[in-house]
Amino acid sequence: MKFKIYILFLLSLQVVTAKEITFGKVSKEEVLATQHKRYPDAKAAILYKSELVHFDFHAETGWQLITEVQYRIKIYRKAGLSWATLHKSFLTNSEHKQNIYQIKGFTFNIVDGNVVRTKLENEGVFIERVNDDQSKLAISMPNVKEGSVVDVAFKIKSHAYWNIDEFWLQFDIPVDFALVQLKIPEYFVYKQYNRGFYPVEMEQSQRNKSLKVVQQADYSFKTPTNVALGKETINYIENIFTFTLSNLPGLVAESEVVNINDYRAAIKFELGSTRFPNETYKNYSLTWGDVAKTIYDNDRFGKELNRHDYFKGDLKKLLRDASSEMERAMVIYDFVKSQMNWNYGFGILCNSKGIAEVYNEKKGNVADINLMLTSMFRYAGLKADPVLISSKTNGIPFFPTVGTFNYVVVGLQMGADLMLFDATEKYGYPDFIPLRAVNWVGRLIREDGTTAQIDLKPKFRSLNAELITVSFNKDGSITGKYRYHSTGYFAFYLRKGNSGNPSDSYRVNMEKKFSDMEITNFQVLNHNNPSQPLEQTYGYTKKSAFETIGRKIVFTPFFNSGLNYNPYKAEERNLPIEKVFTQSFKKMATIKVPDGYAVESFPEPVSIVLPKNMGSYKYEVWIEEDIIKINSEINWNTTVIPPEFYSDVKGFYDQIGKWNSGKLIFTKQ
Template sequence: MRIVTILLSLSISLNVLAQDYKFGKISKEELQETYNPIDSSASATYLYKYRKTHFEYSEQEGFQLITEIHERIKIYNQEGFEYATKTISLYKNGSTDEEVSNLKAYTYNLVGGKIEDTKLEKQGIFKTEKSKYRNEEKFTMPKISEGSIIEYRYKIYSPFFSNVDDFIFQNDIPIKKLIAIFEAPEYFSFKLNVRGFLKMNQKKVNKNGSFNLGNDKIDFIKECYEYKLTNIPALIEEPYVNNINNYRLAVRYELSYTKFPNSTFKHYSSTWEDVVKTIYKNSNFGGELKKSGYYENDIDALISSVSDPMKKAFLIFDHVKSRVKWNGYYSKYTNDGVKKAYKDQVGNVAEINLMLTSMLRYAGLNANPILVSTRHNGIPLFPTREGYNYVITGIEVKDDVILLDATSTYSTINVLPFRTLNWKGRIIRESGSFSTIDLYPKQQSKNTTSMMINLLENGDIEGGFRSVKTNHDALRYRQKYNTANEDDFLEKLENKYEGLEISDFKVTNALNLSKPIMESYKFFKESQADIIGDKIYFSPLFYLRTNENPFKLEKREFPVDFGYPLSGQNRIIISIPEGYNIESVPKPKVVSLPDNLGTFKYNIVASENKIQFTLSSTLNSAVVSPVYYEALKEFFNQMIEKEAEQIVLTRI
């Protein structure tokens, strides 16, 4: 069987390499294909993916970065329709923009045994301004159906030669053939950084190039990198991945320096020290930290009678959170500036947290900005200014750094929004020194649940529920509850547990961030026990029972990222129906992960007509190495199996 699979893969690879992917040359065989022979679960497949990024010179524009794209996608079913929409992200800076040119796109269908093509018209292309620094061009291919092939090509002209978009070699769907080319003149020195777990071959050669400067012809050498890959598997995303793009096969070309004829070296980001200095010197970063006149009177009035430094910090933190609301924009640089943000009471991430840093310094605290890459932005493994897209505040005290983010209304000291819990940040001091800061919290977030349950003879249950949440669990609950209509919130809660009927719902400390948040309600739920003859069978967790292991892969290459350490406990007291005895209950059990990563404890104490059940679980690390994946998967398996064990009651 293995030999057959190898021969099949080899045959497909040879066919792929021999395939002609000239634009518009679609075969009936491609259109007749109903599934990917290597991955039959794929909803779509890149039949061909081509990208070439290179430099062109003109006397009017100088060097421009040109990216040519040609992609052909086969859509197998309706789930694959999402790949018929293409979004192109474009940089801009002031009046200088990246531009899309020569866009040509078709949808191909097999109709009556003949290939029918439908052209993308101009009215199907939409351009929008996403932010001060980003535009977006988007199109959806016409006449899509199951079995369609879409194909498009275009060029991006960019004046920003220091911003080379990553070459992505692995997607959420398979790729049959990929060709990628990067060419750079000798005047540009790039560092190459690779990420991902798949192996790939790179071909590097030097070629001759030239351009005209006035009446002179300038010859130069260009470095050329070429990648050819076939049958690249889809990257399957499992739960608890902080950003799947961190593990996708990709190559990044980071500009290190430029050296043009008759000019000096110009360095870009080649070391972390270069990156930090460049960011701090930017007028929209370090310059904004120096401004203080706009808030001094307010801060003096706020802390004039307070001597304790940390009380000052609390007061200033709350003042910024209540005064200036976040407009939803991420950035390490200010947009309109801290002064305007304070006056208008709205600002981006940098405006809010650089303002907070400045105020804390004014109050005498050792506060400094911390550069952060949010979870959706990925992990900055290599020195790059683009790797950081966010900034928070750190107060340095003896042997510790207190972390603050005033963009989140419900964030507290050392309880950052989930979006920022991503590996390490870099704290930048006024002196120019910097160091890395672990952004993952050490303190557990606790969720303690108490239930009093009456089990009725017909298998229904009724009773009272109460939960207490702390730290990040409390933050996330407040974000959901305080921003929702309570009726909608309750409806979602009832639907989550499929027919749970809730009454007397109450939330305590929804806005009091100094205390845990508490949720309580009375409930009724039908059919929570199986009645067979004169016996009743049920799980003591009832509707709270975990039914499915989130970890399904046999092997996992990337870490399991929970975001923060977790601690959960369920305390349940069950009153059994009159006329029944407790025949049997599951045995206690303790399961531990290696190296003190976590534990699971299950215990039941039965009396004459009551059952006291306790279930507790802890995960002591926010991130679990893939080395422990098999142990973690088995840990969850045993927990689920134990939760499924049943108590048996017998009619007297």
């Protein structure tokens, strides 16, 4: 017989944390402090942060997860005042619903030599609905100024014990002390994952706990009934995990880091299994196949893939003259891009109102648009399947959970090749995935339930190439032709940035970039043909373009180059350099020797290769009669450069700047 448990009271031992503070009471010294002891430039600091998690059992609702959160924050400078408002996202859907309650807070200031506290009122608490599944809490503390200390605390309650939020231990300001503690009944087994550069101290202990219970017939821990049988004491073990970190520096954002959260000190717990009294063992450790099946079985995913009624009429007309598979694919892809408008919403599930209504409204989230595209491909007899992705901002998918994914594109099988499609971008093209979704690997879900890991690394190298011809004039000016050739992501972002009025926008932007040049005969080719290179061509005249010193002319060949300085100024770097995609920058100049002059000197050719061939640079010079040809080329062959190679990259750009600003010297004959 199964028994239903009613908790009458709980017998427990008190566990003392590594550092105790009393909420609502601060020292005068904390408020008087004008700068952080260890990091004097800090704008603010978290003096104390704790997240204490424990489990409660209620007869009517079963197990629930309680998280008690507390922050104590010191504001040192005006720039730190943003830390007077705390934000917390929480889930509102029925399966994972979280309730935030018992929100309280105080702001502490020095007034007439005494510590005075101001209480947080209801007017300082705001909840904003983000989407169908998520809302955001904002706690705006009152009377905050430079020097203030704020205490904030709240609790989060959830019955989704299989979904414990990730614990952040590092922020953009220093953290003096961070504590995470989980008290987990023996019935739950979790897997733990750590992230970041700093070691987390962990203490693990156990304690005995007792429940005075009322038994009832046909009890299940998750489906209670109401037939009382008697009282009993149930003893069990509570496993206690305590994590502490102290004196963490702020996590400073650095250039060329796409998602700084990938490097933030954090702890994640994933439910592995449960073994409740009088119930069988249940394994929650999912495989990627399990995750795929769960998502596919959702009506807002798999069911929508099988709907064709809302677009059949339109597609039949469009496909009349499309014979080959690739022709059919491109007709459908271009149709969806032109018809649908992305509302900037992420997600792997279609809008709750249904994809047919989204089709009529011509606007939807990424799942609406790309699952629609998948369905159309299949209707046209093409082998297409959705590919689940964790976006850049969502983090790297380390282990299989449904919440891992928040983006979806289409995988289309063409012979032996799998091509990826994303119709959210008007200037997209086959095998192009927006950078927001280029995040290591995706997971393809086939109709038969099988899955495959898909490499999301771009298949192509993006190129910016500049070709310039130069002729010298007696008035000190130069004239010539300029051609700007872009492919891949470089071309995509140029098209997107000039989408409003392309015929004028490109020219205006180029004139702003080279304000000292007169531009004529400006032309743009392939703006509306994303599969082709984007070309910009024009004639130019540049005054005062060279120096005349006595009988010599001194000229910088790459006078319009943005590569004659070093973008890496810092002496050291803590985070990797993320290039995201392989890329090349080429500059080619064809220069006519001034009439009556001869070449005296020019920069020597050079070739530089970074360790592990991560990148390379070459500078080449050819002289053929009265023509000089110079080629400067940078190639990045990897997408992530570890911080230990930062000094190599910095030195690499020092050399690039030196050669790209090199001079040609001509002597009068």
